[in-house]
Amino acid sequence: MKPADTLFTNARFADGTLTDFSVAAGRIVSIGQSETATPQPADETVDLGGLLVVPGFVEGHIHLDTSFYGDAWKPHRPCTAGFDVHERVAFQADNMAKAAPMAERARKQLDLCIGNGSTSMRSHVMVDGSVGLKSLETILAVREEYRNRIDIQLVAFPQSGILKSPGTPELMDEAIGLGADLVGGLDPASFDRDVEKHLDVVFGIAEKRGVDVDIHLHDFGTLGIFELEQIAARTTALGMAGHVAVSHAYSLGDVSVDLARKTGDLLARAGVAIMTNAPGDHGFPPVAMLRQAGVTVFSGSDNIRDSWWPYGDGDMLSRASIIGYRSGFYTDEELVLAFDVVTEGSAKALRLEGYGLAVGNRADFVTLAAEHVPEAVVGVPKGRAVYKAGRLVARDGVVVR
Numbered sequence: 001m002k003p004a005d006t007l008f009t010n011a012r013f014a015d016g017t018l019t020d021f022s023v024a025a026g027r028i029v030s031i032g033q034s035e036t037a038t039p040q041p042a043d044e045t046v047d048l049g050g051l052l053v054v055p056g057f058v059e060g061h062i063h064l065d066t067s068f069y070g071d072a073w074k075p076h077r078p079c080t081a082g083f084d085v086h087e088r089v090a091f092q093a094d095n096m097a098k099a100a101p102m103a104e105r106a107r108k109q110l111d112l113c114i115g116n117g118s119t120s121m122r123s124h125v126m127v128d129g130s131v132g133l134k135s136l137e138t139i140l141a142v143r144e145e146y147r148n149r150i151d152i153q154l155v156a157f158p159q160s161g162i163l164k165s166p167g168t169p170e171l172m173d174e175a176i177g178l179g180a181d182l183v184g185g186l187d188p189a190s191f192d193r194d195v196e197k198h199l200d201v202v203f204g205i206a207e208k209r210g211v212d213v214d215i216h217l218h219d220f221g222t223l224g225i226f227e228l229e230q231i232a233a234r235t236t237a238l239g240m241a242g243h244v245a246v247s248h249a250y251s252l253g254d255v256s257v258d259l260a261r262k263t264g265d266l267l268a269r270a271g272v273a274i275m276t277n278a279p280g281d282h283g284f285p286p287v288a289m290l291r292q293a294g295v296t297v298f299s300g301s302d303n304i305r306d307s308w309w310p311y312g313d314g315d316m317l318s319r320a321s322i323i324g325y326r327s328g329f330y331t332d333e334e335l336v337l338a339f340d341v342v343t344e345g346s347a348k349a350l351r352l353e354g355y356g357l358a359v360g361n362r363a364d365f366v367t368l369a370a371e372h373v374p375e376a377v378v379g380v381p382k383g384r385a386v387y388k389a390g391r392l393v394a395r396d397g398v399v400v401r
């Protein structure tokens with residue numbers, strides 16, 4: 001038998017068993033009980049010391065281009081009246097003009113996320129009439145630099161609208177040719193004020209290019225629900241179940257329980273996933289109810305020190321804790337659900353191949369000083385080791401170079 005590259009011993013899996021596993025060519029090739037198994041020969045042995053070992057976190061929604069993490073502090077500017085996406089986008093443009101170079105900021109954000117245990121990520125990147133393809137070109141180059149540390153999907157994101165920002169449909173199409181993986185959208189009703197035409201462009205590009213869709217939908221109440229219905233109908237009509245996500249979907253958190261449940265059933269049937277970061281100042285999708293309906297629920301940091309809010313730490317375990325806290329999750333089963341949202345749920349939404357701790361899967365994992373997953377979700381232990389394809393990429397929050 002050809003020896004594995006690395007034998008990892010004394011790993012505590014989520015079911016409490018102490019396990020050895022070996023990795024070759026970046027994949028898990030064997031898993032056995034530490035107490036009973038004959039160790040598989042390997043070039044190197046790493047003793048994980050009984051730490052909890054979990055799959056790498058999946059950062060399912062972030063903005064690598066517009067974060068000011070590690071840059072000079074940009075004080076938050078409130079909107080004049082309530083939450084207004086147009087105003088936030090204008091503040092963002094102001095801040096971007098005063099920001100450190102985008103590549104530098106993106107690297108700092110990536111180091112933060114990897115240091116905390118993310119091994120895969122989906123980032124939205126502005127592609128519209130205001131910035132053209134410049135941001136995407138920068139982030140594509142940074143993605144290339146980080147390709148051995150984290151897998152990154154990029155969404156061509158029309159932050160200034162598709163119909164409101166001249167040239168955006170063509171730019172989004174070009175973006176896919178350039179290397180973006182998905183096509184995005186933004187509040188078809190309140191931003192572009194034409195749901196049909198907005199979705200024609202998004203799903204038109206998706207169909208033509210054979211890519212997935214991830215739409216930002218901040219619209220509240222029944223307006224947001226109406227848009228979710230339209231997105232679900234398009235998804236079904238194009239046979240895109242499992243290939244479409246809606247990010248934020250605040251409306252699911254502020255309509256009646258009955259309407260949220262009915263819409264959840266619709267989304268489950270259509271195969272539309274929902275991303276929530278459990279934001280602080282308003283309703284957000286009811287995670288447990290949606291999961292029970294069969295909806296794939298996933299999560300991301302979204303904004304980290306940007307023009308939308310000053311919070312965010314790039315830590316998907318702390319995000320699971322926030323989701324659990326805001327959802328009123330107390331039982332072990334509920335805490336495991338919160339954890340699942342940032343691991344299996346996000347992996348499913350991103351359609352990651354070979355995710356999870358099983359033979360044949362990618363050896364992307366994190367060690368945690370916790371006895372089990374519920375304790376990890378409430379305790380959010382630091383001092384983690386992060387492995388990508390079986391190789392140590394970060395320890396104690398610091399990326400290994």
Ligand SMILES: O=c1cc[nH]c(=O)[nH]1
Binds near residue numbers: 063186302308
């Ligand atoms: O939450 C966010 C962040 C950036 N851009 C958006 O449209 N929404």
